[in-house]
Amino acid sequence: MHTTRSKRPGEDIFGLATLAVSIVLLWQSYEISGFSALSSPGSFPMACSAVMVLGSLLVVRDNVRRNRQATTTGDRMPIITLTGVIFMALILAYALLLEPLGFLLSSFLFLMAGMMLLYRGGVVKTLGIVLLALAIIYVVFRLIFQVILPEGVIPERQIMAALGNLFGGAR
Amino acid sequence: MEALQYFLISWLDPWLVFLLAAGTFAGIYIGAIPGLSVTMAVSILISFTFSWQVNDALCLMIGIFVGGVYGGARTAILLNIPGGPSSIATALDGYPLAQRGEAGEAIGLSTVMSVVGGFVGILALALAAPSISDFALGFQPRDFMLLAILGILLVGSLAGESLAKGVVAGAFGMLIGTVGLDPLTAEERFTFGMVQLWSGISFIAVMIGMFGVSEVLFQLRHMDKVAVKQDLSRIVPRWSSVRKMLPLSLQTSTIGVGVGALPGVGGDIAALMAYDYAKRTTRNPEVPFGQGAKEGLVAPETANSSAVGASFIPMLTLGIPGDAVTAIFIGALFIHGLNPGPMLMIEQPHMFWFIVGGLVLANIFLLIFGLTGIKIFTRIVEIPKGILLPLILLLSVVGAYALNNSVTDVYWMLGFGVLGFFMKEYGYQVGPVILGVILSRLIDENWRRAIISEQESLGSFFANMLTSPLSLVLFLTVIVILLSQTPLLGHARRALSRAK
Amino acid sequence: MKATFIAVVSAVVVSAGAAVAEFPERDLQGIIQWGAGGSTDVVMRAVTPHAEEILGRSVVMTNRTGGAGAIATRFVASQRADGYTLLMGAENPQTYKVMGLGDMDYSDFTPITILARGVPVIVANTDAPFDDFAGMIEYVQANPGQIRVGSTGPGGVPSVVTAMLESAVELPMTAVPYDGDGPAQTALMGGAVQVLPAVMGAAIENIRAGRVKPIVLIDNQRNDLLPDVPAVTETHPELEKFLPWGPFFGIFVAKDTPEEAVAKLREAFGTSAEQEGFRQLMDDRGFVHMNITGEEAEDFLTRFQSVTSWLVYDAGVAKNSPEDFGIARP
CATH class of the missing domain: 1.20.58 (Methane Monooxygenase Hydroxylase; Chain G, domain 1)
Incomplete structure (x- = not known):
């Protein structure tokens, strides 16, 4: 043990x-x-x-x-690093903004901020990864699994309906 | 001969074969993503396949069920985040294996063993369904209670460095499980007047938080640590290592069949009990349990797969769901005009053999899909952490939200994530908490049913427990494990020797 | 996988195609009070696909369980009353007030349709020492507390039926609570309880297979599916005033939903519920097909509430008196 x-x-x-x-x-x-x-x-x-x-x-x-x-001083490394604190703050902000801003916008902001903080790649590269990830998650959860994610400020259902009218024609 | 004909329906129709393959493939990925559950996928399929032929709908659902239960192991091994409740036990030794660079072999072994377990489950379904279901029906409330107590003794295996901490975590988990309106009397428990707490705290939210989020927070402190290089030269396990595991896997598959066939008890408990069994019976594991023992990976994977076939036993023979997924299968049969119930096997004998045939085919596809594509999948661990960690967190949030379409579950998930992080840091394991949450209602409700049935008399409660053969066996098993296997005896022995 | 995906996307896209500016402009949301695979869930998932075709939009169905349906009920009431959020529920909200589960009931909603009603039937374990209702009364009274009756908690169908019977005859049984009628039936077959007041739809297959035996039908007439089982009013006419009584399934929207949306929804779900396939489904399962709406539905709801509330109150399992809420005695 x-x-x-x-x-x-x-x-x-x-x-x-x-x-x-x-x-x-x-x-x-x-x-x-x-x-x-x-x-x-x-x-x-x-x-x-x-x-x-x-x-x-x-x-x-x-x-x-x-x-x-106790005699050993052992691992005195602090439990939470500065990065950790910032990341936790980001998570908290994300959770609070999820409903008012809606899933797409708040997740975009969270992923951008989180990856900029931890990954430190270029902005363009990060942006690309974030958009790709969001698109996949949106398709899987919202379209295939029909989970109604918080809409917030982006009127998704209207956009979807408009797209549907465009491609499907009136039925 | 007729049975064989029905059995082969799904084998001979290319469209059905395709649906089974597609379902199994999709199931692996649905199962692997924490927050996408098989239950969810199958219930969406119900209205989606409303206008389909019943056989087509069933094939797709069977594929997803078989693939999904297996898929949870992938993320459990690679990221220490179980894709679903059935894979909680898989993470215990699967993740350490990945940490040693053996993720490829671990996934390969889990695939082969899942299929072995799957076939044991199907065999039990095909050959002994009526007698097993009669046996399961004989379980009285006190037997369910004893079974759950047997499960809670697993805390001893999961506690890690200190049994006391394991007990604290387990008791805490059981208390979480009681939050909400009491299902038997609608009395409020630990709701503090909040309506949001009436339906209790979703245990999936607790699970995603305690495993997913706490793992992310934990990894943040080790950002500089280089990802372990995975040895992917061997995916398909050696025959010798399969053969070595075969006796154990057959025993744990039997546990999976027994537990899986019980109404209302599913693969998650079966897998945990099988893990415990393996840990108690394996004398000399090559690697200690908890640090990457292959036995600790094989046991839960065989048990949760054999529980799949077994959960169809009460469903097909009696119309009683064996778990949450088969409950939805019953709904599907109902919608398609078949009347699930005890008459199903007599009036629609083809349904039984058709499902058996579909399960066999799905397991064959599982073997194929499970052993291919591992190399790409394993790359997940090589994604830079700066990208991976925010993504895991996002998936955890979406998954928690998807449970009930409510932000409340997201808050719980995050709260338990932070709590789980501190617990890990201070030497408490999160396993016992989840175990407590899973078993809480089973113990609470069945204890109360049992004692109500005895009109509140402890005397006749024990008298009846000791005279029913089934209860007696369970009771003695509890006592034996409590005395001989938990560190209690060790403590006592040490205390004794100190006293001398 | 790919095929599923394409099929789903095209289904979403196609069903989203309809003339703009007319209700419904976008997808609707159906909130189911009970869990996946339960009878409410199954009935709703069976009736919705055809209604979707008529509406020209998808109805995304979500299970929001908990608090005997109270969580889902509160959620729908808190949404905008625009007809885009449907409450797909069972009878439970009609007892929330007396059971102390909040001050909401279906009078806060507009019924779209009440689809069907279940008929309760008393079933017994095959080993039970009686075969008919008279025998059961005699045995129970001779052995008070010895017979265990399954229940689904205060306010559930078994507790109301027990209360109804006890208003006429004394039946000293021990009530053992279960999570729902499914687990309670399992317990009945396994002998953990000997008697269960069940809904016929849920018990019919077990009766046909001889796994349980029917004792008496809690209705004012016999049923075609079980012609040999007597109705309780044949021996106890004093119960006539409570009957017919039974749990029901219905679709509702919030009270102030615009008339246009309500009319459109009533047309869609009303037509769908009249479909041969759906009727057949209800008949086979022993549900009484109703599909009523408007004033008729509201009268039904009021009567149900009055009967049930007073029964559970008189039996002593309710927290509040129906009088406090102005619920009249039947």
């Missing part, structure tokens, strides 16, 4: 946070139906959260123990 893995920054806090969350969940499960019956909706959640509390306690205990005997 990998018991030699050195501790990462923030691991203690994560362990304590897990414990706190599990206690809240135990309390919430009790709130569902109390100890009314073995078959009550809250019985299984209560059992699970109790197990989770116990597990978290053991983890915290292990962390404390390890703190006492």
Whole structure:
């Protein structure tokens, strides 16, 4: 087993946070139906959260123990790099813009920004890759699998209908 | 003789052969993309093929089903992102194999073994369907509960460095599974007054987040790491390595048949249980499990493929769906004027053998398509990460959105992605979380059904459990595994020796 | 793959071809309350293709499950009332108010068509120690709590039927809840429950195969598909006031949808539902083909709500009183 893995920054806090969350969940499960019956909706959640509390306690205990005997400095590399933070911010922005801007526009912006950040190729090359990828994804999901992706500002269904009228003729 | 004639219908009609081939081919890619599911593809085909002949529609659907269950392994091996729930267990040892530069051989082996599993499933369907379905029908709520508990013991195999962390993750997963309106009483659980939470948290969203997004975030820290050069000189596995795996693959295929034939339990649980079985029974793997053991790849791939054939057993004999996909097959038969139910085999015997024939042909195509084109497919891992990572993220978002056409699932997916990333960093495995989510409802509902049936009496619950042969066997298996195989015993032994 | 693709694209393109500026100008969206493969899903996917031809546009169908259909219902209500978003649902919203699942029901929608109604029938495991309704009452009363009856949760068809029967006779059974009538039937065949109030459409094949035995039909007349099974009113005429009662499937749009769009949709789906193939499908499965719309449909919905709400309320499984919402007693 990998018991030699050195501790990462923030691991203690994560362990304590897990414990706190599990206690809240135990309390919430009790709130569902109390100890009314073995078959009550809250019985299984209560059992699970109790197990989770116990597990978290053991983890915290292990962390404390390890703190006492810790001598190695180990891997102190921060968990999140600057690139990571920027990329996460991009993801967040993408998620928030998905509905107001629509799938096509927001995905285009996200892919461009993401690839410029991580790939650092030329703008034209990136643009080409992004447009190709978007076209494939749009055809597969929207046209073949009929997933109605958020439309946002681009009136896709009208454009599709207009294209249809153009090629299909009135029927 | 008539059976053979029906069996060959799809073999002799070039159009049907083409549909099966096209379905299998499309299925591999549908299955490989996380977020495009076989269930989704097949349900769209229902209205799309409404005006078709029933045989044509069925051939296309069978092809997609067979290809799709297999296809999930591709992305699980190459990117550590399972294409679907059936391939979660495949990622555990498949991805480490790719990390060692053996992706080509891993995919080749998974293909051959999937086909082996597929044929075992078909054989069970063709030869023993009525008796297997009677056996499956005999499962009482408490038996489903025991089976699910057997599944949850897998946490011991998936926990990684610390059992405590595995237990925390597993319990957390089960709690996620209970969110929403309780399916039995419509009571709100962990909804915090939000209507969006009524239908619960989609476990596919959790899966895509915990595997896909967390993997992307994880890779961001290792942008400089050069992609592993893949050795593609050998795709078709050596006969000797196939033969070595054959005994194991037949055993795990049997697990796939048994679990797959149960109504409401599908290939995902079968694959996980088979993985666990392989890990417990393989004495000396060449490579330890979790670091690229071939046994850990073969077991889930054979089991989820044999579960495909097995899921048709309750469907064709009783009109009961074996899993989500066969539920849609039932709808398709219904729309095309056949009445799926116990009379189907008697009134429409050709349907049974036609489907068996189609499954066989689809598996043959799977072998062909699975072993060709691997070289191109494997290139995925050689795409620069700067391009690959944003694309994976985009696909995860679209996939999560497509589940229910709602942005809520996208937020959940991203949230669990970030959580999964931190969990991985701190030595918690994400596997137990997914396991918990999958098994949560099975345990919760069946425990409650069982205890309601016994009128809330624990005494008669245990009394009946110990007198029913099936329940007793399951119960003893749970006890034996709990005592002998999990590290519990090891801990106890060590504690004892320390005490001495 | 390629063929599928071309076929799909051309289907989209062709079906998108129609005169501009007239409803529908673009593709429609159909929101199905229940999951893929369920009876609501299958009925909707069967009736829609022909309606698409008449409308000249595709209807993209999506399953939005959860909260006994409440999620889908709320979603359609929140969309613009322009007729482009259809709610394809079952009877459930008519009990949301009393079951505490929100303050919405079908009075917030305009019915396009109510396609069909199911007839409930009590079925029993073949090993059950009775063969008819009188025998069942006698056995259940002699062995209180021993007989397990399948249920699909409060407000589901089995719970309403049980409530209806209990308004006439005392039936002390243990209700075991399942996720839907499919799993409940499986449990019935496997003997986990001995009795189940099911919809005839879902039980008919199992009855024909002798896997389960029919006890009594919950209707005011016998049915052609099961001519030997008595209707419950033959022995219990006091139930007449609740019947006919049964779960239904319907297509709806939001309340303020323009008249023109409603008329066009009614024409399309109404014609499609009259098709021989669809009628046959409903008949074979034991559904009563209805295809009613307008005032007739609204009356049906009101009556259904009143019967069901009061039954579940009187049986003590409802959270709210129907009186709070002005639902009259039947």
